[in-house]
């Protein structure tokens with residue numbers, strides 16, 4: 001719009017100075033361009049154009065630009081050559097979304113439009129002066145020749161820029177996907193799909209800070225599968241992996257939405273239970289033990305774990321809390337495994 005207003009003003013001034021053919025009027029030109037710009041503006045802003053592949057209406061905008069420039073050429077009389085400068089800018093617009101085929105068609109359209117404008121200037125074929133020496137014909141032909149050279153060159157630049165933009169867009173998409181994958185890998189345990197130790201450490205720190213600020217209580221449980229070595233020894237490492245996976249799936253299935261179970265290392269898991277006091281946390285872990293006990297578990301009897309449950313004590317660090325849970329977990333092992341100790 002700014003370019004149309006700027007170019008229109010320069011031409012209007014030239015007319016005001018009497019440098020342009022006296023019978024030329026800018027009014028129909030300005031009315032046409034103003035109406036078309038308003039239509040395009042409404043089509044874009046209302047979201048109506050979103051249904052098209054060319055949602056920015058780049059091609060219609062280029063057609064309008066070429067028409068306005070060529071019309072200006074007919075109006076421009078002795079200063080008409082200046083009306084061709086915007087044509088070069090108009091085609092650069094194609095770089096925003098058009099493929100090379102459309103840019104090529106629009107280039108051809110621009111050259112044909114200028115030829116048509118020149119024909120109009122010299123009058124319709126019977127009665128018009130089409131001779132080489134007709135007034136202004138030399139300038140028109142040189143202008144047309146220059147445009148035939150320059151427009152394809154400009155279009156070539158537009159095509160290159162357009163394909164560069166497309167490549168950039170697809171590379172950015174690939175990068176975003178790769179980043180999401182890296183984030184997933186950085187926070188998830190590959191085998192079980194649970195949050196990994198590093199991520200759980202962050203969640204624990206966050207919960208500690210939240211608890212300090214809002215005086216929320218929360219509990220954790222350190223869970224260690226019992227006699228896991230026997231499974232590996234008897235059935236192989238792959239079978240052990242499968243047991244870890246099905247334990248993770250079964251254990252998570254019985255948890256509340258806020259609770260987070262993470263793989264803490266090997267056959268050890270850490271359960272974080274926000275807004276949960278010790279007794280409720282203990283009940284949750286007992287329920288988990290029961291669910292896990294129903295897992296089909298090779299020929300080695302039922303799967304069990306030993307767990308140490310602790311409610312967070314004000315002023316405690318994460319390490320102190322984890323140490324307490326560890327002590328309780330070993331208590332559970334000493335007490336014969338398959339049990340939960342609270343401390």
Ligand SMILES: Nc1nc2c(ncn2[C@@H]2O[C@H](COP(=O)(O)OP(=O)(O)OP(=O)(O)O)[C@@H](O)[C@H]2O)c(=O)[nH]1
Nearest residue numbers: 224225226227228229230232237238240241266267
């Ligand atoms: N398959 C498999 N085994 C693992 C993995 N991580 C740790 N282990 C195994 O888990 C076993 C843990 O053995 P121990 O620390 O002796 O404990 P346990 O046999 O469970 O005995 P208790 O904890 O005392 O009941 C070891 O044999 C490890 O090799 C894993 O990712 N996959």
